[in-house]
Amino acid sequence: MAVSATVVVAGAGLAGLAAAWELSRAGANVALLDAERRPGGMVVTERPGGPGGPGGKDGFVVEGGPDGFLAAEPDIQDLARDAGIGGRLVDQLASGSSLWTGQRLEPLAEGQAAALLGIQIPSDVGAQHAAPPQFGFRSFATGMLDLVEALVARLAPVFRPAQGVTGLAPATRGWRLSLNGGSTVEAEAVILALPAWAAARLVAGAGVPAARHLDDVIYYPSTTVSLAYRGDQLAAAPAGTGFVSAAEWGESGAAVRACSYSWLKYPGRAPPGHALIRAFVGPVDGDPAAAAHAELAGILGIRGSPLWSRAFTWPRGLPRYKPGHAGHVAAVRERLTRLAPLAIAGAGFDGAGVSACVKSGREAARQILMRLDA
Ligand SMILES: Cc1cc2nc3c(=O)[nH]c(=O)nc-3n(C[C@H](O)[C@H](O)[C@H](O)COP(=O)(O)OP(=O)(O)OC[C@H]3O[C@@H](n4cnc5c(N)ncnc54)[C@H](O)[C@@H]3O)c2cc1C
Numbered sequence: 577m578a579v580s581a582t583v584v585v586a587g588a589g590l591a592g593l594a595a596a597w598e599l600s601r602a603g604a605n606v607a608l609l610d611a612e613r614r615p616g617g618m619v620v621t622e623r624p625g626g627p628g629g630p631g632g633k634d635g636f637v638v639e640g641g642p643d644g645f646l647a648a649e650p651d652i653q654d655l656a657r658d659a660g661i662g663g664r665l666v667d668q669l670a671s672g673s674s675l676w677t678g679q680r681l682e683p684l685a686e687g688q689a690a691a692l693l694g695i696q697i698p699s700d701v702g703a704q705h706a707a708p709p710q711f712g713f714r715s716f717a718t719g720m721l722d723l724v725e726a727l728v729a730r731l732a733p734v735f736r737p738a739q740g741v742t743g744l745a746p747a748t749r750g751w752r753l754s755l756n757g758g759s760t761v762e763a764e765a766v767i768l769a770l771p772a773w774a775a776a777r778l779v780a781g782a783g784v785p786a787a788r789h790l791d792d793v794i795y796y797p798s799t800t801v802s803l804a805y806r807g808d809q810l811a812a813a814p815a816g817t818g819f820v821s822a823a824e825w826g827e828s829g830a831a832v833r834a835c836s837y838s839w840l841k842y843p844g845r846a847p848p849g850h851a852l853i854r855a856f857v858g859p860v861d862g863d864p865a866a867a868a869h870a871e872l873a874g875i876l877g878i879r880g881s882p883l884w885s886r887a888f889t890w891p892r893g894l895p896r897y898k899p900g901h902a903g904h905v906a907a908v909r910e911r912l913t914r915l916a917p918l919a920i921a922g923a924g925f926d927g928a929g930v931s932a933c934v935k936s937g938r939e940a941a942r943q944i945l946m947r948l949d950a
Contacts, residue, residue, distance in 0.1 A: 583917075583944060584609060584753055584763040586741045586778075589617020590930055591922035592769030593727040594655055594937030599767075600731060601658075602945050607761060608731055609753075611740030615728050618642060618923075619930070620888060621719030633884060635847030637719045638802045639854065640888030642930050643836065644668070644715035649931035652723070653714070655938070659726040664717040670840045671712055672816035676875055678830075681819055689834075692820045713817075715842045720930070741770070744778040750916045751782070765917035765944045769937055771795065772895065772924025779920065784911050789904040793924050798856065798893030801868040802838070803882040805851045811877030813851075817841040819875075831860045831867035832875075850883075857887075864889075894928050917947040 585596045588610035596608040610617075618641040625634030645652050647667065656662055673689040674681040684692075716722035728735065743754035750764035768775040772793035779787035807813075818837050823830035834856040839846035846852040853876075855868040865885035872878055905925045912918050919940035923929075926936035 582606070582763065582948070583765045583767065584751070584761055585767045585769060585941075586610075586753070587617065587769035587771075587774075587922065588612075588615040588735060588737075589769060589922060589933065590619060590652075590724070591933040591937035591940075592617070592767070593724060593731065594934040595767045595769055595921055595941040596731050596734065596937075597655070597659070597727050598938045598941035599945065600734065602941075604945065604948070606731075606734045607763070608735045609739040609741060609755070609761070610735070610737055611756070613737040615731075615735060615737070616721060616724040618890070618893075619720045619724050621721030622886065623718060624886075633804070635844075636804060636850070636852055637838075637845045638852070638886055639719055639838070640800060640802075640886075641890070642720050643838065643854070644713040644720070644842065645929060645931045647712050647714045649929065651935035651938070652931040655934050656716070656723055656726070659723065659730070661716070661722055661726045664722050665714055666717050666843055668713045668715075668817060668841055669843055670815075670817045670837070674814075674816055674819040676819045676821045676823075676832075678821075678823060681814070681875070683816070684820070689818075689820045692822075713841075717844060741768075741774075741778060744768075744782040744918075746782065746916060751918065765919075765948055767919045767921055767937075767940045767944060769921045769940070770924070771892065771922070775920050775922075775924060779908065779912075779918070782918070783915070784908060786904070786911060787908050789900075790908060790920075790924065792898045792904070793895045793901065794898070795892035795895050797859075798890045799858075799864050799887060800854055800890075801857050801865045801885060801887045802852060802854045803865065803869055803872065803885045804846065805853070805878060805880075805882055807849045807851055809879050810851055811879075813840065814876055830871065831855075831857050831864065832871045833858050835872065835875075863887075895923050896928075917944050919944055 582605035585592045585608045599606045620640035622638040740756040751766045753761045772790045776790035818835045820834045832855045836854045838852040838854050857864045860867040864887050921936040921940035
């Protein structure tokens, strides 16, 4: 089967959704493909107590991937407003974080927790820290999925799930994409909003050998565990939004690298009288939820077992770039300007934060629209 679209966007994570949104708003004939059945990519929010959900979980909002973004980053918030859900943006409730020394929790200076976790804060954000409302983090009222749902509400007619792109080749007018299952799609223009390793292979195969360098991006594995408790299981409500552990990984045997007090960090993450904690867990033997609970019980003075737990494993989670990354990306983009309209977007190229991904996707769409207009 061969179908055609003016622009194919491959990848329905935030970058691909933002690109498809921008294109669709401009009136382009878009097809949005993803290898998975579910849109959103790394954005995974579960609201387990929804209609038909299992008992005991009503009113919890569980994030498996990103849970928020810096308030000073405008792109994701602008897209939310454009998509009509600006009213669902919520500010963090608590502020400050701690360092778990192995003995006690000690307050950390602002920004230190991110630095310890290796999270890059965009350089223009620091300058805005003097203005209080921009300070800190934001999210959405019922989780990061709010934005995905708002975008998909518009894009549903053009979203094609379970359509992994396996090949990309020049066609008479634009590009021909091969899909798993053997079908093909032809398009005048293509945006690859895919992880770097997937885009690298497709772009190199389409005649840009330098794109193989894009595969240098390292995606670190990660496991997050969300644990629910009754409020009275905690000795006292902890201060701040969470902690980072000072343990030396691989030697200490410690599992929890960092932890968010989700129910204190953003509104509406747990029903009244309950606590929801999210731990970032390193490699452990056995059940990561049991390992996380055992450590958190000691650190936060938790009595008894969690009401329930939910673990999300990301074999390829947050990307980190090697030196020279920006140069490789720029060189590939320069080479792409000499081919039929083809763009790359997303965390593998332009920054791992959700707002950077939105910006990357929208910019790719604008460039493609300009080229189609030329
Ligand atoms: C545990 C965790 C916590 C995080 N926390 C935060 C946070 O709090 N704040 C923040 O700003 N960022 C956070 N991040 C980072 C952020 O979530 C991601 O960088 C961002 O969501 C990536 O978006 P993307 O669209 O570039 O890629 P993805 O979300 O990875 O989307 C890529 C899409 O491409 C699809 N795909 C792959 N191969 C193919 C193919 N061949 N054909 C078609 N489709 C394909 C995938 O199925 C996927 O849907 C976190 C990440 C993780 C893993």
